Amino acid sequence: MSKARNNPLNSFAAHAALIAYTLIALFPVFVILINSFKTRKAIFRDPLALPEADTFTLIGYQTVLKQGDFFLYFQNSMIVTVVSLTLVLLFGAMAAFALAEYKFKGNMLMGLYLALGIMIPIRIGTVAILEMMVSSGLVNTLWALILVYTAQGLPLAVFILSEFMRQVSDDLKNAGRIDGLSEYTIFFRLVLPLVRPAMATVAVFNMIPIWNDLWFPLILAPAEETKTLTLGSQVFIGQFVTDWNAVLSALSMAILPVMILYVIFSRQLIRGITSGAVK
Amino acid sequence: MKNSGIKWHVIVFLAPAVLVYTAIMIFPLFNTLRLALYTEVDQVRQFVGLENFRTLFGDPYWSGQFWNALGNNFWFFFIHMIVQNPIGIALAAILSHPRLRFAALYRTAIFVPTILSFVIVGFAWKLILSPIWGITPDMLKALGLKWLYAPYLGKEEYALTTLALISVWQFVGIPMMLIYAALLSIPEEVLEAGEVDGITGFASFWKIKLPLILPSIGIISILTFVGNFNAFDLIYTTQGALAGPDFSTDILGTFMYRTFFGFQLQLGDPHMGSAIASGMFGIILIGVCIYLFGIQTRLRRYQF
Structure with a gap:
């Protein structure tokens, strides 16, 4: 040099x-x-x-521990994030496999249709989403949030995962077919384990926006028993503006879980971004 | 077996994703566009065509708020483009230096604000900038710049720019990472070839690296655009739904929220809310189209 x-x-x-x-x-x-x-x-x-x-x-x-139900909020955030991520990964991988593996009529079109949501934010449809959740009785349940975050995460998940699934060797899959494995077994036993790094990337990408979202918890699940940590701290801090000790402690407690997650996953996250997954 | 009838497994693989995506994302999106054509009279939904849009653009009360929010939103975006992206590129350029020590450590630390929620970021900065607490005035005083201090979030002329800069502080990690990745993918031979021709240091950045990372800068710009035009959380956390002082920090997201849910004495109106959402949809669509057809196709991509 x-x-x-x-x-x-x-x-x-x-x-x-x-x-x-x-x-x-x-x-x-x-x-x-x-x-x-x-x-x-x-x-x-x-x-x-x-x-x-x-x-x-x-x-x-x-004060924070006495006044705010932070353990409940934390638990809600955990449930919403974990279940949404699981659904995004499972459904996303399945759809990505179908698009990458099989030649069928409308494959291209289906891929484009699913990719639309990468650029169009789901928030635009909020009015109709709320109406739908009210009429189906899902408002103020964690399911409302889980469904929205699953839908929000799918487009990018399908896009990234199908890129990776195209690289899985055909010989391996065909060997499985000759051995009489069903398409489902091939997907779950052979292909999924091979794209695990890509799945981790997708998970980390989705985790932060879901955990930190304020808009949908505020609109779809503002009830006390379904508040997420982000909404819970927002409301709590709003009520205790003059109690500086409580506000600062609430903020610190909200920072803590994200920081722990970040320390655990930062390598994965940074590798995911720098591996050029978003091109 | 192949090509005989319907391949059920393909349908089974696709169904869950397509169903959830269609039902929760695509259908509500179009339903919102449709709801913008209705209004409620005596609790009955009535079709009124483009009446809501006429109100939104024609009625001085509504159009004043709409153009204010749109203008603010463009300013918000402008600040991101001229501050966030250059800082991100500069940090990435420094980080990508091949022999830099502690690069991973810097990268991890600079990305920390990006993972924090708007609630934390908003309140933390609100406290730090607060005239009551005095951190900012004291620090400026220590630097001999006390005259620079103002209650930034409380003054109409500074509040929006301050919020945009807070948002820049939060998200600078994303352009930094994407550009960093793009810089790392430039092959060593290209840079060495430049060196042989005497292009090093800054010249090598301007003449070799920058043209090669233009596609990534394009992606960052469109991501910033989409993110800014549906932003809401930061303004709501720091300034509330009224986006004070005197609506000076109102952007489309907060305007839509206020209209949809109502505030103080005004009742929420889902149909006007839908009309604003349709406007946001249109703006984002135009932005994405300009990017896809106007910018992306003109940027030359180099394959190594």
Whole structure:
């Protein structure tokens, strides 16, 4: 490699720029977290100081745990995210397999039809979705959210997974057919395990928008027992605007699960994006 | 066996996805467009043709709000285009340097805001910018820039730009990652060939890399466009459904929500809400078409 690309001055400037932006990216999270452990007085006197022995308090967390039903909200978010992801992956993989594997009339058209939803946001249809959920009695149930997120995730899932399924070797599938395996067995036993990395990519792509969505929980399931964590923290913080300890603690508690998920899946996510899945 | 009758397994494989997608996404989308042609008189739904659109564009009360929201939305998008994308590209260009240490660490950290929900981002920034708490004024004072401080979210002239910048802060990770991926896919030989011709450093970025990543910049632009024109959450979290101060941060998403659900004394109107949703649909469709037929086909893609 040439010297021009390895200039120490350049490398210093690169690190300086990256460190500066990293600080900008993490600063708000840091400020919220440290202040959630401080007394009200300390929050205002020196917002940037770390909590110390005499300024440390958990009063905000106590208020949050007493007033808000955060465990229920968390559970709701978990159920909605996990079930929607499972359905997106299962239905998406099945449809992707059909499109990638079989030649049938209208294959192209079906692919295009399913791809429409990649660019058109599902929110545009909200009025009619709400009407449908009301008339089918699904409003204020977690099923309303699960169905919407499944529909929302399918287009991109089918698109990405069918790209990957085209790469699975035909010989393998044909060998299975000669051994008398049914098409279903070939799909579940032979093909699915081979596209597992692509499935993980799709899962990670869908997980964040589902977990963080505010619009559909607000419209389809605002009841106390179906609130998701995102909606729950929104409502809670709205009610406790003047209780800074509670607000900061609620924010920290909302940050925590996403951060844990991110730490677990960040490699998968970044590999998914950089592998050129979105082309 | 082949080509004999209906292949049931194909139908079984396709059915669940097609059914859910059609029932929950496509059907409601068209039903919303249809509902925009109705109105409610004495709790009975009546067909009124394009009357709702005439109200939306003709009635000064409605059209004023609509054009305000649309204009704000374009400003919101404009800020994203001129701030988010250049920063994203710059970060990606630095990160893709072949011998950079800690690249993975920087990447992971800079992507953190993107995974946070709007509720967290909105409230966190609201607290940080708040004149009551004083973090921002104190920090500006430390830098000798105290005169720069204003209650940014409370002033009509700054609020929308501030919110757009918060949104940029949140989403800069996405263009960064996509451009980073595009830069990594440029083969070493191409860059070395440039070096032989004396093109290095900045020149190599402008003359070799940038033209090669133009398709990715196109994708980022259309993703940003679609995302911005159905944005809602951030404005709702920080400014509420009224998108204050005095509707200065109102965008199409909040306008539709207010119309659909009602606020304060005004009752919700699903049909006017549908009309606004149809407008949003039209705008997004135009944007996507411009991208697909006007931009994407003209960008040359290089295959290595």
